[in-house]
Amino acid sequence: MDFTLSERETYFRDRVAAFIEKEIRPRQHLYHEQSHSGERWKVIPVIEEVKEIARAQGLWNFFMPPHSGQSHVDDTFEFEGTQLTNLEYALCAEEMGKVGWASECFNCSAPDTGNMEVFHRYGTREQKEQWLRPLMDGTIRSAFLMTEPAVASSDATNIETRIERDGDHYVINGRKWWSSGVGDPRCKVAIVMGKTDPEAKRHAQQSQILVPMDTPGVRIERMLSVYGYDHAPHGHGEVVLENVRVPVENLLLGEGRGFEIAQGRLGPGRIHHCMRTIGVAETGLEAMAKRLQSRVAFGKRISDHSIWEMRVARARIDIEMTRLLCLKAADMMDRAGNKSAQQEIAMIKVQAPTMALQIFDDAIQAHGGGGVSDDFHLAHAWASLRTLRFADGPDEVHARAIARHEFGKHADYKAEAARDFSSGDMAVSR
Incomplete structure (x- = not known):
């Protein structure tokens, strides 16, 4: 290798x-x-x-x-x-x-x-x-409107926004939030996910459609803060879509193909997030190492206290392991396609933000009171990283997929265990 x-x-x-x-x-x-x-x-x-x-x-x-x-x-x-x-x-x-x-x-x-x-x-x-x-x-800039405040959007089949055909137009009604990018004045178009056929099979109800941001009925109700930060000028908004009419030509690919598009979009995006996260983690480790060597406590540099040696070592190990897993996932996507790399994508999506958050938590601790201020930008970085445990699917959804794959590899054991149990019962009854 x-x-x-x-x-x-x-x-x-x-x-x-x-x-x-x-x-x-x-x-x-x-x-x-x-x-x-x-x-x-x-x-x-x-x-x-x-x-x-x-x-x-x-x-x-x-x-x-x-x-x-x-x-x-x-x-x-x-x-x-x-x-x-x-x-x-x-x-x-x-x-x-x-x-x-x-x-x-x-x-x-x-x-x-x-x-x-x-x-x-x-x-x-x-x-x-x-x-x-x-x-x-x-x-120009753009937005992606998928998540909704009224439902558990970790299961995208819950999405309630309606996209209904009316002659040569579709009429859209719904409420979205965590709509990334809508605060940027250059944001001109949004890709909106909603239901075109609530009676269709579970993963064929959804479609994606293009909505110019200046279309009548599109209203940015508020910009959302992230742990108190507004994330301007990009930001995330809560957007109301009220009787928004767009031409039928704005539908992407066809009715009922929203999940197909989402999977094509989110696989590479997750890798992008994870690799950027590794870069952010490197900056957190650098800040921590510099701070620990510049301050003295109890008669010696803080870096010479064994607990900090362990934390710094753990940070370096975790960054290296996470990078290798991310590169493996990217390589599999290139060689075998996104579908074949689903497990690796799920694993890195769980691992990368968790790893980086621990490093920044330690870095904040190393900076003491300064760490929770905005003087060192550690608190803001931590808040941004924390959102990645939700973005593109929460940890729990990816962990569920990983676990089910593992259970699937050993599915035969269930039948074997049932046979063994049955045989044991017979032996007892005799």
Whole structure:
């Protein structure tokens, strides 16, 4: 088994890392000044500035699926990115995760990444021209409206938003929340999941449809906070859809195919989240190690106390193990397809945020009172990471899939145990 990165994998990872060090990290102070002054929901100039530099250098749209993931609708490849594999992109995503606003500089931030893949795989030519092209150009943003406040959306079959045919239009009624991206003034289109046929089979009731954000009846009722942070300028909103009418042409792929689209969208997105999370975890470990060596308590550096040596060692071990599992999942997706990698995707989706949260919890502890303030940005990072235990499916759903797979491997034991039990009963009765 060879763990050596290929020349191409190393090339793109190192280019992204070098760009971050040269163009993004030195502008951190500008980002914080601009993002924390004036209107909260706005376009941040320094990001737009760096986006132009990245695009000029060809560091743009890394995540778009390579040719093997061609559209269901046509066989053209006009709408392409850099054509990285999942494994190649995963390495780049880890580097992007080390600076919170880096992903957008490469036009690689959620939910646009997943939405662009939906357009690429399932959109018509007209839908691609209208929405995918400006998304790939980085001139607009988008949203994904799936989760609802009134039901347990961890089971997406519970979703109640209705999408009803009325002549040449569909009429949409429902309430969504945790609608990522709706606070950005550039957000122009949302992909909405709802029911077109409540009487159909359980996983054929749902459909996905395109809703321009300026359509009458679309109302952002409020922006939601995450552990007290508003997450501007991107943010998450609660959105009401009241008698929203859109043309029938806005339906993606066809009625009843919402789950098919969701699975095509969420698999790669989960890997993206997890690799960025590993990058974030690296920053948490770095902050912890530096702090522990800079402070003295009870006559020696805090880093020399054995409990902290154990915590730092555990952090490094966990990061390395998690990275290997994530790269394995990405490699399986490339080699055998998303469906074959379902178990690995589920495992890494549970493992990555749990691992990173523990590291940041320790890092906050190492910083004492400073850790819970916003002076070191650890508290904000922890709050963002904590949401990933819900995003793209809660831990419990993924753990259920992992466990059921394990039970399935040993299903024959149930029959064997029943036979043994029956034989034992007969022996006793005799």
